[in-house]
Amino acid sequence: MPSRRRFEERSVIVTGAASGIGRETAVRFAREGALVTVADIDEAGARQTVDAITADGGTARAHRTDVSDPDSVEAMVDGAAEAYGGPHVLHNNAYWAPLGRAIADTSQADWDRTIATTLTSVFLGCKFAVPRMLAGGGGAIVNTASTAGLAASPSFGAYMAAKGGVISLTRSVAFDYGRQGIRCNAVAPGLTRTPATDPVFRDRDRLGFLTGKLLVGRAGEPADIAEAVLYLAGDESGFMTGQTLVVDGGRLIA
Template sequence: MTRRLEGKTALVTGAGSGIGRAVAIAFAREGARVIVSDVNVAGGEATVAAIQKQGGETRFIRCDISKSSEVEALVRGTVEAFGRLDCAVNNAGIAGLMAPTGDYPEDAWDQVIATNLKGAWLCMKQEIQQMLKQGGGSIVSTASVAGLVGIQMAPAYVAAKHGLVGLTKAAALDYAKANIRINAVCPGVVRTPMVTVSTDQSKELEAALMAAEPVGRMAQPEEIAEAVVWLSSGAASFITGAALPVDGGFVAQ
């Protein structure tokens, strides 16, 4: 098996469960040393244990990405641990409240934007500064199909993910000549804790989510992770500023 990220250092936020955990495990499988980060300490440590079980080199650093001081400490801690930062995955995010635009509470709006958009930008800012020092790197952010099309009852989430896609494009252009590639993945419905908490209480909702996907099922987190690994590897060396749908055909409808 080709270890596509041998000798690289990777940072994955929101790695305590779901897509982030799958990405962190996949990076380790491909030979990267992995910094696992999450606000959920137990979840993050469980991911670290899973990576260590397969022989990977990893450490956990707790971080609330909505706080600039914690993000600075996260990137600094990554470099202190492993010497550099080659691949960053800005995956941490929250679903937020479901409500129509005219009824959406301001505090709920601020919370979603602070994590899903501002938090991703704070991470990107620090990652870019480190990558400039070392001569390059790759950044992949987890956006969503909600960053490409509208979704009812989720104005803050849709606004944040559209903003993240725009940020990805702008940043990619800013650093295209600095050997820093910046891309996003846009997953469809993925079977993660964010989804299963709701669907466990409503089989009708689960059926509706699967029916919304042209392939007739949800994605597994590992399927998104494979796209992230590819975008982070040399195989995607001429790709920057892309928002790649990994969505079972959702946005093609």
């Protein structure tokens, strides 16, 4: 007898789902029966993700969203609720960060954009999704953090601060709403092959240096992270909340 799919009929929002980890996560949620809102500022990319999901027999809709804009995030949550109910799951995954900037070389504008897109976005997603989750009896939130929120990376100050904030905010939401049926966890990827890291993957020397630090001997793929997100969003992790699950090929313990 075929087993029941893990997210059958659940309304799931994935931000940053036009690309990379978010796209793979959206595709995998849909394969598990979820009704997926593909949210991204890149509308064309979001539509491509929706096309991939529908070609695969799944259900999804694109929603142009700027995760740093409160009105846009509220409309994202309202749109998901109107189309598919819930939301039952929110995956806050979109980000932006300047590469290779130590703090003295970081402009105020880059700092503000990083915090707005990478940290305030998570606040806004939770702020607008939580009341609907409470009204529906609960839900699961999974935030994409980073190993950069747990240990130092060179010249990545604004991003590290934002991701450290995401980890702390994850605990706060878990603490405040746990008894009301909302679980909130984070996934902390290490080096993962996506369009964002394409320059690293094209630089053989740099890639060799970085993968040499990984105990599993390879960089991550979006599927590695997506499966962790589905676990944290699903009933299988029902005894976990406020945690940050590190998926980094062993980098942080090495």
